[in-house]
Amino acid sequence: MSQTKRKWEKGPSHNGGKRRMRKQAKPVVEGSHEEVLLADIQALLAKTRISGEDDVTKVDGAEGQTEAKPALPERGTEIEVEVVELSSTGDGLARQPGSDRIYTVPFSIPGDTVKVKVYRHLEKEQYSVADFISVVKPSPLRDDSRIQCPYFAKCAGCQFQMLDYPEQLKIKKTIVQKAYKNFSNLPQELVPSILDTIGSPLQYGYRTKLTPHFDGPPGATRKVKKPFEAMPPVGFTPKGSKKVLDIEDCPIGTDAVRLGLKRERKRLETEHANYTRGATILLRENTVRIPASDSTTVPPPESDSVKVVSDAHTDYKTCETDNNATTTEYIDDFVFTNPAGSFFQNNNSILSPFTAYVREHILPPPSSTNQKPVKYLIDAYSGSGLFTITLSPSLFPQGGTSVGIDIADKSIAFARRNAELNGLDKEKCQFIAADANELFKSVKGYDPDETVVVLDPPRKGCDKGFLRQLLEFRPRRVVYVSCNVHTQARDVGVLVRGEMVEGAVVGGEKTEEKEHKVKRKVRYEIESIRGFDFFPQTGHVEGVAVLNRVDEE
Template sequence: MKGKGKKLRKREKAMESGSVEDVLRIDVQNLIVSLNQDNDGVAEGENAAPELETENLPEPGTEIDVKVVELSSTGDGLALHEGSKRVYVVPFSIPGDTVKVKIFRHVLDESYSIADFISVVTPSELRDDSRIGCKYFGKCSGCQFQMMDYSEQLKHKKRIVEKAFRHFSQLPPELIPAIQDTIGSPLQYGYRTKLTPHFDGPPSWRKNREPFTSRPPIGFMLKGTHQTLDIEDCPIGTDVVRLGMKNERARMEVEYGNYTRGATILLRESTRRIPKNESRPSSSPKARSKSPSPLPPDNAAVKVETESYTDVKTCVTSNTATSTEYVGPYVFYNPAGSFFQNNNSILPVFTDYVRQHILPPPSSPSSSPSSSQPIKYLVDAYSGSGLFTITLSSLFSGGSVGIDISDASIKYATENAAANDLPLSRVRFIAADAKDLFTPAIRRAYPGDQTAVVIDPPRKGCDQDFLSQLLRFAPRRVVYVSCNVHTQARDIGVLVRGLEGEGSKGTRYSIESIRGFDFFPQTGHVEGVAVLNRVDE
């Protein structure tokens, strides 16, 4: 038994990392396998190594026409040149397009090449350039899909999730439920509450340390380069973030001479809510007893009116300042430069979905005596400033705990619990490294049979130590939230297979549901939510 556990752990360490390179390589390989099947009528197997085509490749800098046949999970088009099976990776393209491209680089140990988009020769039926809402689209590296109908974007993101679990989970198809439709964002433009444009230092700034002699380009990366594209306005930003971008560019017109190196500019929306049945403004329930600070001038704020309140939105540019954000009836304070979801329009829908699925359905059958006990406790791993701990806390009669490695996050999470009138007897937060998450004290206070766990790790996903701890803790139910569905699929594969030995109890999980959420319309990114149940045998 112990030997089997070691073999499983060795296999998990050899799994794909879920990086952009991994995802692109697998998409290219599977496209080539599909093309070979179509041409030869012989199935080569999903993991068959494609035959490398390295002779007679066009020189870098050559312009050719290619036909786009598929969208990769990275958001780039996968295209073919007439008479060749080599795949060309082309940004800003859509299946059915014939586009003119310039060869940038051949990846010689794989069967694909990177190309720069030049122009559309023949548009796809799916393409409508009148949808494009930004004059920098096709150059800026931020968006990929502005020419695509939003319903098609959501279909593509569903396919991204499907492919992620097919290729990264290492699970047989029968253990993966049908992927549900992707939940769309209420806003497709004007949704980003945080942007971070930047500017590069002067030439030879490391050696000379001389200030700028004119304002540098301020914006985002030119696609496929390390060059900064000067961008006056970004229409996916909220109104006040766009206003902040305009004001920061105006400031730099005056202050560029103070800089001898490049920098990143923070633009973060912050909200002060003024109830219409109260005479003075407040930014939170807790703050109503404090003397309010003056409202900002109109040229530095955007007002949003509802029947119950006025939201005065400002743009915070200091990383150490505090931003305020409302998610439904809840208020959250954060260091402005720290992570918090950047699309507030979808957050109430998103947190409500997790709230509806963190507990088993009332009709869920009990498969063992242990699962007949009600779930009374919540453990929120990677809790940050308390988004899930706070929005889910009312469901758990025994209490909720949020755990995060950052002391600053724990401090803000504790303040956010108080701001939402949640006593420490119901909600508490602990600073701990992920590898030391489920301590004996946590296991005693939160019995696995009566506990649900929500996981929201960074893009790299969970490491093996964390997953092993989770399997030993053996909570009844797990909701795994992720901004990288490929590492999510990899980790969930570990939980479904389980690990034998070393006190893991042979615990494993089944997948109840998987679906995507579109936090970033016009881009290739999709957030995943998977619900898992412990298998009691």
């Protein structure tokens, strides 16, 4: 993490002209909360500016004379604002009547009139930040009886519990649309209509991993160790505060995770004196599946588990708190094991339709002009093998193979174990530990015309070196999965615009084939873009973009 840069400036006259230090603002990170919010604010300013004169008004109608902008409310001032739009970050964008000034307000939706407390002003960015206090006049879309959490509007985890679920899905479709409008740098005609967002089968009780935390004892420092005299607040950091909000229950967690939270809180009631600093608590769901025909396996104690019965098997859901323990998760009949503290998708209920959708789109449509069948799958950023394993059966009937590539040796080890657990031929389903920028050097013998690449990068997206490497390889089809639709839109824009790359071509003489290097234009076109709601009640949406290579002379 880069440190904040500091710049010396001349101080005011009262300190004798001495120089003092001021903090220089950090650069905005691509695809970050700040960049996404700023894009929405700038679009709103351009669309709805009231005066058209940047809040500067004429004095007594005198030609060329102006007066200063109206003073902004001091920090801590309570005002009423009207919410006019929802940003892609989940915050409401609001104004005072007759003013151009935009205020970002959490836990609010278009049509709300809300009382807020002004927190800070960002002059250069032309907006202000405010804390939500209360609803003065509710939006027609708001129904607070839908809210199922007593900490809503305090805890920063959820933004949309007051909204009907179909309305949440419409909002998330709009977020994807704005991502491609603001960050793809593509003309509108090259971006197909965004498909409707696929909802989560569970809107509450879906989250299989939570990480509540608590701060260290009051007065304790690195040098001064002090035990807790009472149980500390255990929970999450609220919006606009650094103090932990004590959370006794979290309704978006699965039943097993909620059971684990209660158990950990009870443990801390008696063990808090053993801690001299703060800590984060892992709560990760683990599944023990016992087939209906199995009468010998002993299930976990009922007091520590949640029992889920089906015709074929009984699942016992427990909560693991050891980061290094191994947890098990099922997606349909696929089984995955992972270190409890590692990354794996946190909403199991949507993983069945999600992986089915990717599986349905991994192969080109039957109308494809390229008659070669797709045989090869490259799963970049493969982790413990989610896509490599769930997609491989689609390719095997065509004689194909798949390879998952990830930089983490530990992830690759678990991916190989998961492939074995799912009965996949290790010659047909392989895993390689390699850096993303060296990815295609690790794959030998794959014909690009017969290859599909699945991308699932971290939130920052793909770097330029990887995208150039992808264009040089020229896979026939790309399925880009992303937890950040804004960096996805940026990267998809690069692939659609394409570039001239050097590639090997066979041919050129009648008597024998010869490989030679040529410069060619490589680019892709977007077949479809769709959002998936992995995190109901929040402003987060994941995206799947399907692209096909465009062959040009």
